[in-house]
Amino acid sequence: MTRLHVPVPVRWSDLDAYEHVNNARMLTLLEEARIAAFWSDPAGGAPTAVLETGPGAPSITLVAGQRIEYLAPIPFHREPLDVELWIGRLGGASLEVCYEIFSPPGVEPRTLYTRAATTIVLVDRASGSPRKLSDGAREAWQPYVETPIAFRD
Amino acid sequence: MTRLHVPVPVRWSDLDAYEHVNNARMLTLLEEARIAAFWSDPAGGAPTAVLETGPGAPSITLVAGQRIEYLAPIPFHREPLDVELWIGRLGGASLEVCYEIFSPPGVEPRTLYTRAATTIVLVDRASGSPRKLSDGAREAWQPYVETPIAFRD
Amino acid sequence: MTRLHVPVPVRWSDLDAYEHVNNARMLTLLEEARIAAFWSDPAGGAPTAVLETGPGAPSITLVAGQRIEYLAPIPFHREPLDVELWIGRLGGASLEVCYEIFSPPGVEPRTLYTRAATTIVLVDRASGSPRKLSDGAREAWQPYVETPIAFRD
Amino acid sequence: MTRLHVPVPVRWSDLDAYEHVNNARMLTLLEEARIAAFWSDPAGGAPTAVLETGPGAPSITLVAGQRIEYLAPIPFHREPLDVELWIGRLGGASLEVCYEIFSPPGVEPRTLYTRAATTIVLVDRASGSPRKLSDGAREAWQPYVETPIAFRD
Structure with missing residues (x-):
């Protein structure tokens, strides 16, 4: 069972008037985790960060x-949240990204705040039709394939 | 089949670098639709807007x-989106809110951009434990109960 | 003295943990007022909404x-804020937009929450160099030129 | 001349449809820099991070x-921006925070994107009236007092 641990900072303005991270804003935190995990990074980054993006790249991710699922409200934390990220399903032109958002490392007790999954489709930039995952991406992501989340109800 | 039609304005900064409404931001649009539909409004508002909220109210919604599910990207619209909203399940202390986000009235062809559902729980402000829906709320919402969304996969 | 009155809705998530509209988010409200006031609107809109924008337009606004200046905190309002907007300076390729953000019409006492000014420059889309305001824009905006805001300190 | 260097991450959704950091969102980046610089941090943090905040604290900052002033558009950066922060004026119950936002360390050429200043007032949480800066805060911030920004026009 191999998961990525992506540190994702919370901003103070992510809190709403209930003094917790707004429920919609959490998808923004997951977006940041996903970018760190998948988008190719010249500086290195995660072993899975092999996806070519940007103006010149042949494919875009939709x-x-x-x-x-919201399990506990997220208060303001100075330190980045610990987002565990793995792949629940690795298809031909699509994949399911799974996440569990935990309290920052060192904060006791360790708390699971949120569980989530995102279905991503790769499409050809020019034609807009689905585009198969490259061998390189598939190879980089295979070690992170794990059982998907079983949501309540 | 009775649904509420809630007009929800898009902001220009809801668009991201792909020139469409950001996928996370759509939950903010749904939050606005939900508040218009449920929170008690001194000025009148929707027939379902009967939920007491604010500092003095006995319950809060979680x-x-x-x-x-994202069906088509949402471009910038000057006019508010047409959010159809109904109740997919009306439980004792919880409910499922269903939405379909359409293009603004008058824009042709009418486009279904997004389908979504939110599970809401009412909790007692003081104790934090679940709190039964009031008879008034149940009565106001009953006409808007309809089949919940059948999501893909 | 002629000012535009632009209705600008507040979103619930614009509030931060202090239960007021976040100070940074107010510039987003002003952005919405500016777009309503200046961007050409096929549906009509304000008399000043004559600025061609979008992919085909020759100029972009920077x-x-x-x-x-924050004068009083803005609480959540169901009704749109009343943003008074005028032009403090109408230059060759630039202008200063002035705003006063007031409580929604009908809310008593009427409260001035915020005063602000934005310097806008028109640039040529292709070359990126400043581009003179069109005669049509200048003519439409001239009636709304008024003394600019005198900020404190 | 002593300035703090605060690393501030950009989020992908901070970009708007022009593919640059949205002009309003930049104040959110400055808010994050300010919190890192001033709010007391149990984990250590900047030497100036001595301001007591939170539910029990006697004062709040307004x-x-x-x-x-926007000097150049900010593109997406994987690495945090380098925000230089100093104090332009240290008053009795108020201060002016000055910032220059630079490209991330290591990105060539180093680019100054934005210059800004925020006037902060300390108020008593209970009474709401201005509250003098503590000796400890004044002492911690004194080394970072420098000439304020001279804005254009």
Whole structure:
């Protein structure tokens, strides 16, 4: 069972008037985790960060669907949250990214705040039709394939 | 089949660098639709807007989970989106809110951009434990109960 | 003295943990007021909404600077804020937009929450160099030129 | 001349449809820099991070005004921006925070994107009236007092 641990900072303005991270804003935190995990990074980054993006890249990633379960409210933390990220399903032109958002390392007790999954589809930039994952991406991501989240209800 | 039609304005900064409404930001649009539909409004508002909120109210609403499916990217619109909203399940202390986000009235062809559902739980402000829906709320919402969304996969 | 009155809705998530509209988010409200006031609108809109924008337009508007003074915190309002907007300086290729953000019409006492000014520069889309305001824009905006805001200190 | 260097991450969704950091969102980046610089941090943090905040603290900080000048658009950066922060004026119950936002360390050429200043007022949480800066805060911040920004026009 191999998961990535992505540190994701919370901003103070992510809190809403209930003094917790706004429920919609959590998808922004997951977006940041996903970018760190998948988008190719000249400086190195995660072993899975091999996806070519940007103006010249042949494919773009589309978010087809998301599901999120809120287990405990997230208060303001100075230190980045610890987002565990893995792949629940690795398809031909799509994949399911799974996440569990935990309190920052060192904060006791360690708390699981949120569980979520995002379905990603790769499409060809020019034609807009689905585009197969490259061998390089598939190889980099295979070690992180694990059982997907079983959501309540 | 009775649904509420809630007009929800898009902001220009909801667009991201792909020139479409950011996928996370759509939950903010749904939050606005939900507030217009449920929170008691001194000025009148929707027939379902009967939920007491604010500092003095006995209960607060928690978002327990959300699911969203992106069918087509949302471009910038000057006019508010047309959010159809109904109740997929009306439980004792919880309910499922369903939404379909459409292009603004008058924009042709009418486009279904997004489908989503939110599970809401009412909790007692003081104790934090679940709190039964009031008879008034149940009565106001009953006409808007309809089949919940059948999500893909 | 002629000012535009632009209704600008507040979102619930614009509030931060202090239960007021976040200070940074107010510039987003001003951005919405500015777009309603200046960007050409096929549906009509304000008499000043004559600025061609979008992919085919020859010029784009850049924000060169902003100044904002917070006079009173903005609580959540169901009804749109009343943003008074005028032009403090109408230059060759630039203008200063002035704003006063007031409580929604009908809310008593009427409260001035915020005063602000934005310096806008028009640039040629192709070359990136400053581009003179069109005669049509200048003519439409001239009636709304008024004394600029005198900020404290 | 002593300035703090605060690393501030950009989020992908901070970019707007022009593919640059949205002009309003930049104040959110400055808010993050300010919190890192001033709010007391149990884990250590900057030498100036001595301001007691939170539910039990006797004072709260209010933003009275802000000024910002945009010199160059900010593209997406994987690495945090380098925000230089200093104090332009250290008053009795107020201070002016000055910032220059630079490209991330190591990105060539080093680019100054934005200059800004925020006027902060300390108020008593209970009474709401201005509250003098503590000796400890004044002592911690004194080394970072420098000439304030001379804005254009």
